[in-house]
Amino acid sequence: MLSYQALIDKFPSEAVKTEYTLLGKKFVTVLEETEEEYKVKILSNLDHLTLHWGVGIPKPKDWKCPVGLENITSPKGTVKFDDKAAQSPFVEITSELSVIEILLSKANSPFQVNFVLKRENSWFNNNGQNYSIVIREPEGPKIDAAGEVKDLVNEIIRAEMEYNSWTLMHRFNMCNGWIGRLNNDIQGLAWIFVWMRYSALRKLDWQRKFNTRPSELAHSNQILTYTLTNAIKNSKLDGLVNPTILLRGILGTMGKGGGNGQRIRDQILEIMHRNKIMEHDNYYEQWHQKLHNNTTPDDIGICEATIAFNETNNMSRFYEVLQKNGITRERLRSFERPITMEPFYAPHLINDLRDYLNLLKAVHGSTDLNSAVNACRGFLPGDLVQKLNDLMGSLQHWDKIGQMDKTLGIRKHLNSCANRDRAEQYREVIYLDMGLEAYTRQICEEIIHLDIQFKHLCRELKILIQNVQILSKDSELESASQDFYILNDRIIDSVPNDKESALIFKAACDRLQRVLGTFVDVYSDLIGTKAQVLGNEFRVEKYFIDLFAEEIIRGSLLFAVSMVLKKIDGHLRRFCDFKSWQIISPKPEASGKFLQVESLHSVAYTVYKEPTVLICERVTGEEEIPDNVVAVISCTELDALAHVSVRARNNKVLLVVCFDATEIQKLGVYKNTWVKVTMTSNGINVTQTQKVIEETKESEARVVKVPLALGKIVITADEFEEGRTGAKGNNCASLKRALPKHIGVPCSIALPYGTCEYIMSQEENSKINDEVQELLQKLIGKEHNTEARKILDDIKTKIMKLTLSIENKNIVQEYLTAIGCHEDKWELAWKAIKSVWASKYNERVYLSIVKAQISIDSVVMCVLCQEVITGEYAYVLHTKNPFTNNPNEIYGELVMGLGETLVGAFEGRAFSFIVNKTTGKFEISAFPNKSVALRGSGFIFRSDSNSEDLPGFAGAGLFDSFVMEEPKEFRLTYAGDNLIANREFRNSVIEKLNEVGKIVEEFYGGEPQDIEGVISNNKVFVVQARPQV
DSSP states (O other), X not given: OOOXXXXXXXXXXXXXXXXXXXXXXXXXXXXXXXXXXXXXXXXXXXXXXXXXXXXXXXSTTOOBOOTTOTTEEXXXXXXXXXXXXXXXXXXXXXXXXXXXXXXXXXXXXXXXXXXEEEETXXXXXXXXXXXXXXXXXXXXXXXXXXXXXXXXXXXXXXXXXXXXXXXXXXXXXXXXHHHHHHTTOHHHXXXXXXXXXXXXXXXXXXXXXXXXXXHHHHHHHHHHHHHHHHHHHTOOOBSSSXXXXXXXXXXXXXXXXXXTHHHHHHHHHHHHHHTTXXXXXXXXXXXHHHHHHOOOTHHHHHHHHHHHHHHHTOHHHHHHHHHHTTOOHHHHHHSSSOOOSOOOOOGGGHHHHHHHHHHHXXXXXXXXHHHHXXXXXXXXXXXXXXXXXXXXXXXXXXXXXXXXXXXXXXXXHHHHHOOTTOHHHHHHHHHHHHHHHHHXXXXXXXXXXXXXXXXXXXXXXXXXXXXXXXXXXXXXXXXXXXXXXXXXXXXXXXXXXXXXXXXXXXXXXXHHHHHHHHHHHHHHHHHHHHHHHHHHHTTXXXXXXXXXXXXXXXXXXXHHHHHHHHHHHHHHHHHTTOOSEEEEEOOSEEEEEEEEEEESGGGTTOOOSSOEXXXXXXXXXXXXXXTTEEEEEESSOOOTTSHHHHHHHHTTOEEEEEOOHHHHHHHGGGXXXXXXXXXXXXXXXXXXXXXXXOOOOOOOOOOOOOOOOOOOSSEXXXXXXXXXXXXXXXXXXXXXXXXXXXEEOOOEEEEOTTHHHHHHHSGGGHHHHHHHHHHHHHHTTOTTSTHHHHHHHHHHHHHTTOOOOHHHHHHHHHHHHHTTOOGGGHHHHHHHHHHHHHGGGOHHHHHHHHHTTOOGGGOOEEEEEEEOOOOSEEEEEESSOTTTOOTTEXXXXXXXXXXXXXXXXXXXXXXXXXXXXXTOOEEEEEOOOOSEEEEOOSEEEEEEETTTTOTTOOOTTTSOOEESSOOEEEEOOOTTSHXXXXXXXHHHHHHHHHHHHHHHHHHTTTOOEEEEEEEEXXXXXXXXXXXXX
């Protein structure tokens, strides 16, 4: 006769078997896998068994009733028990052998079969853990973390989604352990913050199959707050988002806890006895049972609602206050001790309930200002206590900005006198500061809709920024705010009536706006993905997940700053007579399919098959415009002479900047439709239109002139000529001879066309040459493929490994020495030369020449070597207004330091102006607000290719130039600079640049010129000039 053990032995060795003991007998689970299905069997030597089971869908530990599910064959006699489980009888082969079998198709199989056993009236559930048979492992969440932080995330998910018993107390204890281990790692803290915020939002269980005494919960809560207090004490304030901000955020998701926990249970009982409320069949008793079983922060909202009802005898007020606290009727009914009844009117309870509410807030609340002040009175200095008393006595004062100013003073005082070594005091100080911060934000939100005068808005902004700086030490915020404070004091009264003052002030405010953008980006990057991962694992509604990071940002003080800045910007735009649009590259109209993209760079390799209008969240200024794009709308400010701006004008692409977020939002309705974009006097007009079917014209192939045969590998300026050196070098040589003495031109030498190819052909570089040629072959056919990016980078890496023979090195060094670049700088000079050669293979170069149908082999590079003129300012002039094509107007832009910040991807605007060549009258378009300046000295090695001045091709700016010694970035402040502070000085600068523009243009026979130069000690230098595109 077949026995229990004999049947087990029959299973193949690869079958997964797990054996358990039960009532002195045994049962075993067996999993067999075939090509098409899983076979699940349970064998036991017990009789009278029933399987109570569910399948793990969508999570392994879930229970879902298998009845009616496709791809699952249940045992005979299976009946549905409820939505979570079914019951199936075992087949008794003998009194010593019972068997049951389940068949699962591999298609959409569950992750697990979860079960308990029933025998007669007894249940067996593996000591509360349930039994399970693992069918297949789920794909784990994609966690962008490593090491200990990854362990943290996995433990959070496992605890929240798999542990059978789990409460707020367990969560606090686990959080406490991890805070101690993370050593203020910002990534780990961000995961914990997201986790605890989901808990505070009631998206996680506060009680699951475990009763927590109030005293236990309060104790674990209190211990965690002290751990967080100690972490804050040792945390840094560096950055707009830093460990301190995250730790305070975590602290804000919970109450203080403490020794009052047991009082919650005791005091509600005292209230009921004192007021003779029966301990059965009423709302108050149900709430008492809920409190007795497991008190949570929900109880604050329940108590407030109960007070509101008893004050009005209006049941709608009860539910209104519950709703305000995020508590629905369904939530009341979902507690393990549910509240299903409504309160009866008992106004005599009101005073007792108010006292009880204070107790609940003391344990569960975090930023209640009144209780925070009371908690600190006993140890703060007397003068600070007096300030707090004054504030608390005037919370509803009409002068809201004055209240904000008072609160700021208290926060600064509190921060300076806090005793960080007394944990019990410092914790209360942190809670008080959080309450003061929340009060400041609340006031701002209360008055934001009011029509407040411009100068009062600026005062409010100054107060808010100083509040932010208490917790965030950021160099850009420091510099931007310093300018704002000084300018606010200096010119605030003249801003409404003087356009230049308004432009100066607007530049400062725009820079602050950029700081806010950085904060949003940093916070979103830090929190957003983590909220997605944990939200999906916790099965939070998509709506909450998508809004998670946004809601945190909207609750920050920096969001209050943004609201006030927006109102200030409205005034400034009116004072400056600004429109919502800036036309960078004009075109009367353009029609195409309207698409929204994250950035222009993100579609660099895209070839659109039909005319396309792009609206881009970001445009840095260095990008190439993709094929068939007829218009680009940028949501970020651009310099009019940035590379992309020049190329847009050259390719006759409409390029506009929109400064108004409302206008951008309106354009969203046109997404993926065919539109017509028309230039107007106020900017652009977008209308929906019918698709225009037109033949796409291919770009006309450009012919690049073949250079002269290489003679010498280095030449002096006297030897520069067309075919040997590029337009930059040739023009510098001729300008050096022609310009008046008061306009400087630096000395130059050049490594002419063909030098790079000659050096690569030498024996010492033969291997590199072969590797480069092989990579160039791989590039064929990759014109519109992101693989090209890696191939280009590999070629550049190879070129940077080129070496020179001793003879050739001595030749190059001799010429460098002649212009002052001595032998001790050789390695730096040689690296810069190779970097210029390598820039032929920049991604933007490649994309641009492919579009222009230019062969990359036909492009050759001359390297122009010049002394760096160390100046206060760098400028670019276009001697024909590029926006209006008015030949009698010069358009100029100017930045502090080196000109790379003007033409490269450096955030902010340049000083810009338009000047009439004849009359000298000028109009300033913008004042500078670049965040950094580049400063350097020594020598610069400029790219000077044979493709930069082809008709209809904006080759200028595609290739790179390199300062021999790496320029250093300096954080800028503007308020003290002559260009901003001294009107006479800036007028004289524009006058000098007007003169330079006219002289250079006249030298080239009246042909409009693109001029780059430097101002050093009030002397103007021209470092290059070329025909204006």
